[in-house]
Amino acid sequence: xxxxxxxxxxxxxxxxxxxxxxxxxxxxxxxxxxxxxxxxxxxxxxxxxxxxxxxxxxxxxxxxxxxxxxxxxxxxxxxxxxxxxxxxxxxxxxxxxxxxxxxxxxxxxxxxxxxxxxxxxxxxxxxxxxxxxxxxxxxxxxxxxxxxxxxxxxxxxxxxxxxxxxxxxxxxxxxxxxxxxxxxxxxxxxxxxxxxxxxxxxxxxxxxxxxxxxxxxxxxxxxxxxxxx
Numbered sequence: 001x002x003x004x005x006x007x008x009x010x011x012x013x014x015x016x017x018x019x020x021x022x023x024x025x026x027x028x029x030x031x032x033x034x035x036x037x038x039x040x041x042x043x044x045x046x047x048x049x050x051x052x053x054x055x056x057x058x059x060x061x062x063x064x065x066x067x068x069x070x071x072x073x074x075x076x077x078x079x080x081x082x083x084x085x086x087x088x089x090x091x092x093x094x095x096x097x098x099x100x101x102x103x104x105x106x107x108x109x110x111x112x113x114x115x116x117x118x119x120x121x122x123x124x125x126x127x128x129x130x131x132x133x134x135x136x137x138x139x140x141x142x143x144x145x146x147x148x149x150x151x152x153x154x155x156x157x158x159x160x161x162x163x164x165x166x167x168x169x170x171x172x173x174x175x176x177x178x179x180x181x182x183x184x185x186x187x188x189x190x191x192x193x194x195x196x197x198x199x200x201x202x203x204x205x206x207x208x209x210x211x212x213x214x215x216x217x218x219x220x221x222x223x224x225x226x227x228x229x
Contacts, residue, residue, distance in 0.1 A: 120181070121185055124180075143166065147177075
């Protein structure tokens with residue numbers, strides 16, 4: 001057999017090698033496409049799983065978002081005035097105390113995939129105004145949505161704070177989220193807020209001349225006030 005191959009013309013051997021190379025490339029390409037298809041399928045399954053978890057932990061009509069966010073759906077978003085934006089730059093407390101400020105900052109957090117931090121902080125504020133008869137139920141909803149390990153919108157808390165919050169929720173007091181809320185506030189203030197101040201978004205709002213940015217922000221804030229898209 002080997003002797004027979006040796007007697008073949010050089011051109012035939014070269015053609016055989018070329019065919020072998022092309023087959024190898026084709027097989028590698030097919031394997032790469034199958035791997036990409038598998039990865040896409042796994043990603044879609046993971047997304048569907050998260051959506052199912054959200055549906056289970058946050059039943060229709062029992063959203064733990066603050067009621068005030070739903071009330072403002074009846075109102076048009078008013079673009080922030082330059083003076084208001086300047087106040088946001090002075091201190092983070094001015095951002096969280098402003099409805100426009102929270103909407104703009106949440107839009108920025110969404111670009112960093114960390115909007116759950118502001119959502120949790122606002123939910124905690126709303127929780128403090130909860131009537132006694134709804135306290136326990138609402139505390140569990142917020143815990144399951146933001147604090148529990150692998151929660152649909154899990155916030156970044158250390159293990160000690162997470163466990164302390166779990167125990168506090170069982171007591172059902174108005175202050176059960178105070179420690180966790182403070183941790184997330186400080187995280188936003190010392191981390192995300194600093195990047196927010198340096199972002200193109202806040203610079204354009206301060207200068208007040210970029211109409212395209214304002215139009216995009218108007219749409220984003222409408223979505224934030226409506227509970228996100």
